[in-house]
Amino acid sequence: MARFFRARLVDGPAGDPAVFVDFRFAGRALLLDAGDLAPLSGRELGRVGDLLLSHAHMDHFADFDRLLRACLHRPRRLRIVGPAGLIDRVGSRLASYSWNLLGPHSADFSLLVLEFAGDGLRRAASFAARDAFRRSEAALPVLPPGVVLDEEEFSVEAAELDHGIPCLGFALREKMRVNVWREGLAALGLSVGPWLNAAKRALRQGASDDTVLPVGGGAAVSLGMLRGRALHPAPGQSLGYLTDMAGTAANIGRAAALMRGVDQLFIEAMFLDIDAALAAERRHLTARQAGRIAAMAGAGRIVPFHFSARYHADFGALVREAETAFAEAGPHGARAAPVPGS
Ligand SMILES: [Zn+2]
Incomplete structure (x- = not known):
């Protein structure tokens, strides 16, 4: 059966987080986080219409500039969804460059930035290349609670998770x-x-x-x-993205509810369970917690990522721990995706 989209970790499971979602239909792609986008071609970056940003820690947001550079001269809109404060952050990034060569003759490229807080979109602003990226007000889309994108063929839901700061999880589902x-x-x-x-x-x-x-x-x-x-x-294809969240009961419950029944769950597995105290201190998941969340959600397949460099000698240990927890707690003993090079 033809896939609605293909999704891959841009820089592997140990690189700075980014997942590239390439839609089957013409010329469109979506990014979850923008940690390290260097492996993507300019053509791939130019197809990105949406960036879903979990939070603004540098390892998730550093390559926003690379994306902007690739899209700058294309007559299209780049939509960015992220947590509260994102409009100011994008405004600051844009303000760090000189835009004196932009004007009415420029390609009609613009950024639409949407902030999600609580259970919905709360603020919107746009920045147009033809206006030298000055900030202007934008209308907030009217969407049901939890929904951040609602397209003809797919929708995306978000939930706010605790990572010391708000961090968003995302679930993308093909409608039918x-x-x-x-x-x-x-x-x-x-x-x-x-x-x-x-x-x-x-x-x-x-x-x-x-x-x-x-x-x-x-x-x-x-x-x-x-x-x-x-x-x-027939049922549509679906994908979940969970990263940078403390392994608290409240977080785990919220994350599992958001990810209910997704086919493929990209989920952080930063620490081994033996380092659970460190994971709690840094407000990250252990691989075992990741596997359990995937099982609670009834996910079809787990893709662990965002591995701490401390395990560089054996990243496979993180995969094995997540896979074991997923299989032990899961209803159908699904297996984790293999990790290249591990
Ligand atoms: Zn973080």
């Missing part, structure tokens, strides 16, 4: 997978074409069976004819 059966189309005398996108959209939006869809050449078909014969709804 609509599989096309070519044999079914052929049996109806229909061929594949752009009209299928409208048909899939109608199905996703819950349109009634008597909805009529043009199929080209003046012909039309009802949604009811397509449903079950040529278009088959």
Whole structure:
């Protein structure tokens, strides 16, 4: 089955955190954190339409500038979602450069910055290249509690976790997978074409069976004819991202609820359980806690990352601990993803 997106750790499990989510549909990608983006090509960075930032510790936010540099001359909007205070932080980063060469002739690039606090988006501001990145007010999107992005094909929920400072976890879910059966189309005398996108959209939006869809050449078909014969709804793909959170009961409960049933969970495993006191002091998870959270959430697969350099001789120990906790506590004994080079 075709994937809706592919996600990968940009700099491996021990590098500064960033996950690149590459959507199957044309020209779009999303980043979770911007720690070290150097391994991404300019082309990949230029496709990024959204940056979901957990918090502004330097190892998660340092390469924002690299992303900005790659997008600066592209006529599009880069949306950034992060915790309270992000608008000022982005404003400060922009203010550290000279923008005298920007003006009305510049590419229409802009940043839309959205702050999430409590259970929703609270503040919005935009910075446009044509206005030399001066800050201006922006409308807050009206979204249900916890939701930070709501697109036609997917949505993203966030939750505020405690890391000494607020740190956001994110869950991205494809809304509904609509599989096309070519044999079914052929049996109806229909061929594949752009009209299928409208048909899939109608199905996703819950349109009634008597909805009529043009199929080209003046012909039309009802949604009811397509449903079950040529278009088959299926559960969508999903992904979770959890990093930099204290292993407290409140955090663990909130994180597991946010991540309920995700297919793939990227989760920090910074310390081994034998160093649990250090993990608590630094407000990070141990690998064992990471595995348990993944199991509590009913995640399909766990991808441990954000390894402390203190374990450089055997990062695999962190993976094994997370994997064991996940398998012991999980309902289906799922295995952790292998770590390259470990
Ligand atoms: Zn941090």
